[in-house]
Amino acid sequence: xxxxxxxxxxxxxxxxxxxxxxxxxxxxxxxxxxxxxxxxxxxxxxxxxxxxxxxxxxxxxxxxxxxxxxxxxxxxxxxxxxxxxxxxxxxxxxxxxxxxxxxxxxxxxxxxxxxxxxxxxxxxxxxxxxxxxxxxxxxxxxxxxxxxxxxxxxxxxxxxxxxxxxxxxxxxxxxxxxxxxxxxxxxxxxxxxxxxxxxxxxxxxxxxxxxxxxxxxxxxxxxxxxxxxxxxxxxxxxxxxxxxxxxxxxxxxxxxxxxxxxxxxxxxxxxxxxxxxxxxxxxxxxxxxxxxxxxxxxxxxxxxxxxxxxxxxxxxxxxxxxxxxxxxxxxxxxxxxxxxxxxxxxxxxxxxxxxxxxxxxxxxxxxxxxxxxxxxxxxxxxxxxxxxxx
Amino acid sequence: xxxxxxxxxxxxxxxxxxxxxxxxxxxxxxxxxxxxxxxxxxxxxxxxxxxxxxxxxxxxxxxxxxxxxxxxxxxxxxxxxxxxxxxxxxxxxxxxxxxxxxxxxxxxxxxxxxxxxxxxxxxxxxxxxxxxxxxxxxxxxxxxxxxxxxxxxxxxxxxxxxxxxxxxxxxxxxxxxxxxxxxxxxxxxxxxxxxxxxxxxxxxxxxxxxxxxxxxxxxxxxxxxxxxxxxxxxxxxxxxxxxxxxxxxxxxxxxxxxxxx
Numbered sequence: 001x002x003x004x005x006x007x008x009x010x011x012x013x014x015x016x017x018x019x020x021x022x023x024x025x026x027x028x029x030x031x032x033x034x035x036x037x038x039x040x041x042x043x044x045x046x047x048x049x050x051x052x053x054x055x056x057x058x059x060x061x062x063x064x065x066x067x068x069x070x071x072x073x074x075x076x077x078x079x080x081x082x083x084x085x086x087x088x089x090x091x092x093x094x095x096x097x098x099x100x101x102x103x104x105x106x107x108x109x110x111x112x113x114x115x116x117x118x119x120x121x122x123x124x125x126x127x128x129x130x131x132x133x134x135x136x137x138x139x140x141x142x143x144x145x146x147x148x149x150x151x152x153x154x155x156x157x158x159x160x161x162x163x164x165x166x167x168x169x170x171x172x173x174x175x176x177x178x179x180x181x182x183x184x185x186x187x188x189x190x191x192x193x194x195x196x197x198x199x200x201x202x203x204x205x206x207x208x209x210x211x212x213x214x215x216x217x218x219x220x221x222x223x224x225x226x227x228x229x230x231x232x233x234x235x236x237x238x239x240x241x242x243x244x245x246x247x248x249x250x251x252x253x254x255x256x257x258x259x260x261x262x263x264x265x266x267x268x269x270x271x272x273x274x275x276x277x278x279x280x281x282x283x284x285x286x287x288x289x290x291x292x293x294x295x296x297x298x299x300x301x302x303x304x305x306x307x308x309x310x311x312x313x314x315x316x317x318x319x320x321x322x323x324x325x326x327x328x329x330x331x332x333x334x335x336x337x338x339x340x341x342x343x344x345x346x347x348x349x350x351x352x353x354x355x356x357x358x359x360x361x362x363x364x365x366x367x368x369x370x371x372x373x374x375x376x377x378x379x380x381x382x383x384x385x386x387x388x389x390x
Numbered sequence: 391x392x393x394x395x396x397x398x399x400x401x402x403x404x405x406x407x408x409x410x411x412x413x414x415x416x417x418x419x420x421x422x423x424x425x426x427x428x429x430x431x432x433x434x435x436x437x438x439x440x441x442x443x444x445x446x447x448x449x450x451x452x453x454x455x456x457x458x459x460x461x462x463x464x465x466x467x468x469x470x471x472x473x474x475x476x477x478x479x480x481x482x483x484x485x486x487x488x489x490x491x492x493x494x495x496x497x498x499x500x501x502x503x504x505x506x507x508x509x510x511x512x513x514x515x516x517x518x519x520x521x522x523x524x525x526x527x528x529x530x531x532x533x534x535x536x537x538x539x540x541x542x543x544x545x546x547x548x549x550x551x552x553x554x555x556x557x558x559x560x561x562x563x564x565x566x567x568x569x570x571x572x573x574x575x576x577x578x579x580x581x582x583x584x585x586x587x588x589x590x591x592x593x594x595x596x597x598x599x600x601x602x603x604x605x606x607x608x609x610x611x612x613x614x615x616x617x618x619x620x621x622x623x624x625x626x627x628x629x630x631x632x633x634x635x636x637x638x639x640x641x642x643x644x645x646x647x648x649x650x651x
Contacts, residue, residue: 011583018577049580062580 046120068310081255097124163213184234427507
């Protein structure tokens with residue numbers, strides 16, 4: 001479908017396609033097998049100028065050129081994900097780590113941290129999840145206690161994407177344990193700060209080229225100017241950040257699904273059984289038609305949400321959740337069907353679709369499970385209905 | 391350091407077919423691309439510009455649409471681009487082409503190095519680079535797999551030749567043709583693409599280069615392509631297993647037509 005992307009957005013697409021062809025496709029299976037972070041590829045992304053596309057020109061980025069940055073982020077994430085959802089995640093998680101600073105950071109914080117993210121000199125990560133705080137952000141146990149002009153952090157963050165690879169972490173911690181979610185605050189913690197170390201490296205089902213690691217804070221002292229926004233605003237910072245980044249997860253899911261469909265359609269045009277190409281069988285044709293249609297519907301929804309954000313809309317939590325739920329469910333369905341179309345070959349690691357199926361699964365889980373997203377959508381719907389009733 | 395990279399727009403040969411009756415390439419519907427070997431020449435120029443500073447000027451002779459490959463080179467990092475285009479240039483062979491390119495290099499002035507890919511994938515002649523050097527009366531180093539050293543005064547480069555390599559030192563200015571071994575070409579950047587869209591590309595014709603009708607295009611070309619054809623492919627090969635002596639005899643018999651003797 002023609003989305004009438006601007007020339008600039010098409011540039012992003014072409015650059016990502018070039019990186020995918022030259023740097024990602026040749027190594028994706030190896031990185032997946034070895035559970036290895038793609039440092040060279042992240043470098044190629046910065047050389048291409050990709051890390052600046054969602055950051056304002058004021059801080060060295062180019063978001064204005066793309067109408068705001070949300071569409072730009074979606075286009076890049078989708079295109080990279082067609083080749084590898086894991087490698088694309090390292091790019092998208094960098095944006096996620098940068099967002100709290102972009103949206104809520106002070107002028108000093110933006111000037112200090114954003115230019116290095118644009119140039120690729122540094123990578124960012126976002127740290128909210130803990131062993132007891134997943135969907136329920138109120139379960140955060142990591143504490144940040146004020147001590148003079150410093151905060152002292154103690155606790156453990158879990159499953160942090162880009163953990164150990166990033167230099168800048170936005171960390172959500174409790175500054176007032178008596179107030180639950182309202183006692184949370186957001187902080188910037190730099191790699192190398194005494195008392196900050198990395199724990200277990202996770203061995204995951206999919207997106208294995210991305211780094212997922214524990215962050216450990218033991219009497220980690222950070223200067224008070226690293227507080228983002230104000231004390232007690234951590235929950236809002238986290239929720240707004242995730243609302244903004246969710247279309248990016250949707251774009252990742254769409255990319256993975258499109259990659260799988262492309263493989264399945266090509267295979268079906270080459271594979272012969274009973275003396276005919278298997279794409280001449282209606283059973284296969286209908287599967288391919290559904291896959292294609294579902295992907296296009298997910299894409300149309302996701303781009304609409306991204307354009308809404310770029311247009312300056314303030315409230316988009318429901319739409320952002322819808323895009324994430326729909327696109328990730330599509331990705332799971334499409335990648336499963338792609339494996340089915342490739343049959344025995346699809347189940348083998350020599351073909352890329354089994355990896356795509358493994359990579360797709362996480363998009364239904366992270367940045368808010370699809371069940372939580374449906375709760376968000378339903379409660380927004382119920383509120384809208386009640387408002388209409390008055 | 392002022393480096394010129396001469397590039398060519400070529401049909402994507404992986405998709406090209408030949409009209410055997412007319413002896414020409416069927417170009418309709420075949421995408422045009424930047425000659426892949428020229429990407430290595432561009433990268434080598436960028437690499438040394440990054441190290442020494444300076445300017446990379448990309449130049450191409452071709453029809454107006456060849457501008458596309460110049461813009462591509464700018465998106466990868468070229469500072470300036472010049473298109474040599476004139477109806478009078480049509481039908482040029484390698485002699486007329488390199489003579490025209492050499493005139494453009496002279497017009498640019500103060501050029502230290504001209505780089506090209508080792509050859510273009512359409513004509514496969516590998517003559518244009520050396521012929522530019524001849525036309526300018528500059529030294530040349532062809533088939534360079536590695537540029538070891540480059541200063542404002544000299545270049546030291548390794549030529550990869552059959553069975554080994556030669557290390558050659560030359561004064562500047564010089565013409566160098568680059569092999570795939572030399573580097574890994576960079577991809578375009580977003581900034582480069584933006585620049586490429588906006589950059590003004592001057593078009594130099596016969597008169598700008600002070601060339602006469604007889605020196606350019608078909609009139610300036612001493613050679614003609616008489617015919618062009620796809621070689622016949624052999625599909626009926628044979629595989630034999632056995633002792634070397636036995637196989638040698640079999641081969642000799644086959645070649646000499648003495649199989650039955």
